[in-house]
Amino acid sequence: AELRKERIKKTKTVCTYCGVGCSFYIWTKDRKVLKVEPTPESPANGISTCVKGKFGWDYVNSEERLTKPLIREGDHFKEVEWDEAIRYVAKRFKEIKDAHGPDALGFIASSKATNEESYLLQKFARQVIGTNNVDNCSRYCQSPATVGLFRTVGYGGDSGSFSDIASSDLVIIIGANTGESHPVLASKIKRAQKLYGQKLLVFDLRKHEMAERADMFIRPKPGTDLVWLSAVTKYIIDQNWHDEEFIKERVNGFEQYKSSLEPFTLEYAEEVTGISKDTLIKVAETIHQSKTMVICWAMGVTQQQRGSDTSTAISNLLLVTGNYGKPGTGAYPLRGHNNVQGCSDFGSMPNFFPGYEKVADEKVRSRYEKAWGVTLPKNPGKDNHQMVKAIHEGALKALYVTGEDMGIVDANINQVGAAFEKLEFFVVQDLFLTKTAQYADVVLPASPSLEKEGTFTNTERRIQRLYEALPPLGDSKPDWQIYCMLAKALGFNWDYQHPGEIMEEAASLAPLFAGVSYDRLEGFSSLQWPVEKDGTDSPLLYEDQFPFADGKAQLYPLQVDYLYDVDEEYDLHVNNGRLLEHFHEGNMTYKSQGISRKTPNAFIEISKELAEERRIQEGAIVKLISKYGSVKGPVHITDRVQKHEIFIPLNDTGELAINRLTGNHADRDTNTPAYKEIAVKMVVLKEK
Ligand code: SF4
Numbered sequence: 001a002e003l004r005k006e007r008i009k010k011t012k013t014v015c016t017y018c019g020v021g022c023s024f025y026i027w028t029k030d031r032k033v034l035k036v037e038p039t040p041e042s043p044a045n046g047i048s049t050c051v052k053g054k055f056g057w058d059y060v061n062s063e064e065r066l067t068k069p070l071i072r073e074g075d076h077f078k079e080v081e082w083d084e085a086i087r088y089v090a091k092r093f094k095e096i097k098d099a100h101g102p103d104a105l106g107f108i109a110s111s112k113a114t115n116e117e118s119y120l121l122q123k124f125a126r127q128v129i130g131t132n133n134v135d136n137c138s139r140y141c142q143s144p145a146t147v148g149l150f151r152t153v154g155y156g157g158d159s160g161s162f163s164d165i166a167s168s169d170l171v172i173i174i175g176a177n178t179g180e181s182h183p184v185l186a187s188k189i190k191r192a193q194k195l196y197g198q199k200l201l202v203f204d205l206r207k208h209e210m211a212e213r214a215d216m217f218i219r220p221k222p223g224t225d226l227v228w229l230s231a232v233t234k235y236i237i238d239q240n241w242h243d244e245e246f247i248k249e250r251v252n253g254f255e256q257y258k259s260s261l262e263p264f265t266l267e268y269a270e271e272v273t274g275i276s277k278d279t280l281i282k283v284a285e286t287i288h289q290s291k292t293m294v295i296c297w298a299m300g301v302t303q304q305q306r307g308s309d310t311s312t313a314i315s316n317l318l319l320v321t322g323n324y325g326k327p328g329t330g331a332y333p334l335r336g337h338n339n340v341q342g343c344s345d346f347g348s349m350p351n352f353f354p355g356y357e358k359v360a361d362e363k364v365r366s367r368y369e370k371a372w373g374v375t376l377p378k379n380p381g382k383d384n385h386q387m388v389k390a391i392h393e394g395a396l397k398a399l400y401v402t403g404e405d406m407g408i409v410d411a412n413i414n415q416v417g418a419a420f421e422k423l424e425f426f427v428v429q430d431l432f433l434t435k436t437a438q439y440a441d442v443v444l445p446a447s448p449s450l451e452k453e454g455t456f457t458n459t460e461r462r463i464q465r466l467y468e469a470l471p472p473l474g475d476s477k478p479d480w481q482i483y484c485m486l487a488k489a490l491g492f493n494w495d496y497q498h499p500g501e502i503m504e505e506a507a508s509l510a511p512l513f514a515g516v517s518y519d520r521l522e523g524f525s526s527l528q529w530p531v532e533k534d535g536t537d538s539p540l541l542y543e544d545q546f547p548f549a550d551g552k553a554q555l556y557p558l559q560v561d562y563l564y565d566v567d568e569e570y571d572l573h574v575n576n577g578r579l580l581e582h583f584h585e586g587n588m589t590y591k592s593q594g595i596s597r598k599t600p601n602a603f604i605e606i607s608k609e610l611a612e613e614r615r616i617q618e619g620a621i622v623k624l625i626s627k628y629g630s631v632k633g634p635v636h637i638t639d640r641v642q643k644h645e646i647f648i649p650l651n652d653t654g655e656l657a658i659n660r661l662t663g664n665h666a667d668r669d670t671n672t673p674a675y676k677e678i679a680v681k682m683v684v685l686k687e688k
Pocket of ligand 1: 015016017018019020021022045049050051052053054181182183184185
């Protein structure tokens with residue numbers, strides 16, 4: 001018994017499934033995960049977790065894990081040793097750089113990997129290769145929210161903490177299925193509703209769990225959030241309900257912004273959004289009656305052609321009502337991946353160094369040039385969307401994708417797959433031979449979060465440490481070690497012995513993280529950026545000033561010059577999102593048996609009205625056809641969707657993979673694909 005006890009290990013880790021960032025102890029015996037034990041010390045979640053955090057760990061021991069580097073030989077892969085794989089990748093990167101220049105290479109960082117790994121991949125692209133072509137999957141989701149916040153309040157992150165959401169008088173959730181995508185946060189809201197009578201308004205197309213619990217559930221027409229947000233803001237100003245003192249002291253541009261709202265009358269909003277005037281007035285009244293308000297939003301807002309502008313409209317409304325810088329207030333773009341916040345924070349973006357300092361800023365660049373001993377490129381690089389385009393145009397020859405099944409999660413995957421086939425050299429680093437990896441010339445086996453040390457940053461900007469619970473499986477390695485081997489093979493002496501040294505370097509260069517250190521993050525301790533040199537962190541932003549030259553926020557006028565709609569031929573709208581049990585394309589959760597068994601096969605949700613109109617029965621097989629491709633699957637008739645709106649979960653990678661339908665249209669400010677603007681027609685293939 002003593003011996004058995006000795007083999008049982010209890011390690012602190014951070015969940016790898018969503019931006020809530022639950023931390024807990026994970027109990028292991030040899031390679032077996034015994035249990036997950038959250039503790040009251042866990043800063044984001046206390047003693048809660050959801051089904052994914054609790055039961056979603058089998059994938060670490062999956063037989064499908066890659067345990068050896070692979071090099072393509074014709075139509076199959078051969079297993080090789082690390083030395084050979086690294087030598088080969090370094091040689092091909094060098095050849096392509098010498099022949100076509102550094103911008104012929106592109107790099108995709110993983111939002112599931114650690115902050116230190118994001119830092120190293122952008123350093124690899126910039127220092128070792130000499131290109132700013134580096135991006136991450138925030139391009140697919142929350143980049144528009146970051147732009148909306150940069151424009152208005154200055155920092156691209158949640159403006160407060162979960163405690164602010166839980167203590168606010170009013171929570172508005174727009175285009176976010178919090179109950180399934182951020183379950184532990186949803187339970188905080190449910191508790192606040194019950195205990196303190198917190199008000200909840202939900203704006204969404206689909207009647208999900210939080211919509212059912214809301215005081216008001218409002219269904220705008222797809223793609224019209226910008227209009228109702230601006231109309232409600234205008235009505236609040238017209239009634240003189242805006243926070244005059246806050247605006248006078250802390251906000252620029254009020255008069256110009258106010259005039260820009262002229263077209264957003266209640267009548268216009270009712271016509272465009274389908275929300276009645278009375279309802280819009282009720283929303284404005286509820287905001288006016290609430291001392292504090294937070295707004296949470298996610299992909300239902302950002303994955304549209306006006307995603308950045310709609311995020312801006314949210315921030316405008318918060319500014320006009322004085323809902324920044326006080327407890328219980330603020331903007332909360334809810335981050336999807338566990339470390340999508342940190343991956344961008346630590347510089348895997350084509351236009352920013354770590355801490356959102358511009359690559360085009362000479363002063364900043366020279367700081368990095370001095371530290372890294374090279375001349376750095378000054379022009380912003382290509383984002384992932386532009387990289388795919390550049391491959392088709394012949395300008396991008398080599399791609400290195402880490403921890404991202406880009407061939408499934410990018411929009412218009414038929415076109416993305418065709419791009420992969422055109423590459424001269426393609427490296428994929430992942431846990432599994434994903435759909436994307438199947439196109440690669442070299443596949444490098446990486447280790448998941450349980451097999452390494454590092455830090456993740458959750459949606460509250462909270463940086464937390466994770467510790468190694470298991471050794472890497474087979475010959476797989478943590479991403480940071482693979483980057484170091486590659487940099488060395490290309491002549492750069494990257495000699496980091498521990499991720500703590502990487503964080504130390506990042507903190508010495510990026511003022512946003514000046515006081516971040518592994519000592520200060522020991523155990524369950526955490527820090528919310530910005531962190532001053534003395535270790536003071538920032539649970540609530542903007543208490544005294546906004547990070548602009550004069551310390552004031554900026555209201556940002558918006559117009560409506562485009563509205564999404566279906567047309568006569570493609571007459572149905574397709575919405576898409578997560579299921580509680582699955583993470584994204586399901587590469588990890590489908591390999592966790594308990595979870596996999598619990599979820600139904602992929603399905604297409606249609607409304608009762610549509611089923612009656614087209615005489616479709618439950619279980620019938622239908623084909624959905626967009627201008628870019630088609631999917632097929634069984635119908636599930638439900639009142640969660642209405643009229644001509646359809647919902648498909650995004651975790652299927654086969655015949656119902658949503659990105660067979662999506663096109664090239666994207667948010668105009670960030671190139672985030674408009675995943676939520678899909679018009680289709682429907683054909684019944686098989687009656688039930
Ligand atoms: Fe927490 Fe999100 Fe993990 Fe669930 S998936 S345990 S809510 S971090």
